[in-house]
Amino acid sequence: MTSPPTTPGSATEAHLLLVEDDEVIRNTVRMLLERYGFTVSTAADGLSGLEMFRERRPDLLLLDVMLPELDGIGLCRRIRELSLAPILMMSARGDALDVVSGLEAGADDYVVKPCESAVLVARIRSLLRRASFTPAHSPADANGADDSGTATMTFGDLTIDTRGMEVHRAGEPLALTPTELRMLLEFAASPGVVLERRTLLRRVWDHAWHGDTRVVDLHVQRLRAKIGPERIETVRGFGYKLRR
Known part of the structure; x- marks a missing residue:
């Protein structure tokens, strides 16, 4: 994950849940997103992430594909049984199978790690706008x-x-x-x-x-x-x- 810009931009009250097993990446991404005004909860494995989702009902989830206990694909499917909350999958390899599996499981979008901070935040904001979208006319x-x-x-x-x-x-x-x-x-x-x-x-x-x-x-x-x-x-x- 690249360094964030010096001016993060407007803050938001959205609550995000980040499920990532790598402690360095987890803390780096959490601090980055908090700089942009997000509230961020974290979990280090899929089962903990599922439990935290049930307890806190975040506005958006960021799920790593490779997770212990319950992988990101399985976690995505379990969450889709409970909620329509936006899900952004994160893949270290950008492997076609990872991408397809994540989207088929119900994810809304995906990014490949490492990812530019501005790109990650833009994708998150796009998903949040989509979740609250109301057409001006039809x-x-x-x-x-x-x-x-x-x-x-x-x-x-x-x-x-x-x-x-x-x-x-x-x-x-x-x-x-x-x-x-x-x-x-x-x-x-x-x-x-x-x-x-x-x-x-x-x-x-x-x-x-x-x-x-x-x-x-x-x-x-x-x-x-x-x-x-x-x-x-x-x-x-x-x-x-x-x-x-």
Whole structure:
């Protein structure tokens, strides 16, 4: 982890849970994040991290992939059974298997260690913004809201309440992570329009990505599993679109 800048930037009251077995890295990252105004709890193994999560319910988790007792992938899966809180995976190698496994387990994003401090903080802030995201406007707003003040978009049996930030399929509520919800809103804002992977990265993840775009593909897979595989069409060589 590289040294932080002399001016960390605006403080935040967000509470983070860092699960990292390497004591030097754990303390370095904790001090870095505290300099940026975050409250940081730490754990040195997966089981301790799970227990601490249950006790403290942090706003965001940073999980190392290689952890004793319960590895980061397993911990991510266990947390996803309990919560939709944003999860940022940290991999020392950037190994494709680590990345894919973490995202498939329910992580929202990942970084490769060592990571520039500004990049790490930017990713964290992006995830926190996503978790508290409320659209300023939506296509449904243009047609007016009903008497209850809701604004909805409907695609077959899929209904999106853009004010209540709720999604229902055949009348049943869907539990979407903040990343999945943000992605669905991007698709719903332009039904039938192909969105390139890099466009989705910029709009959903708030950053330009110049490497592997599998983070988008895996989140599309997860979203399809919840809203129906036929809803999002792959346009080979270009990206994805929500069917009208």
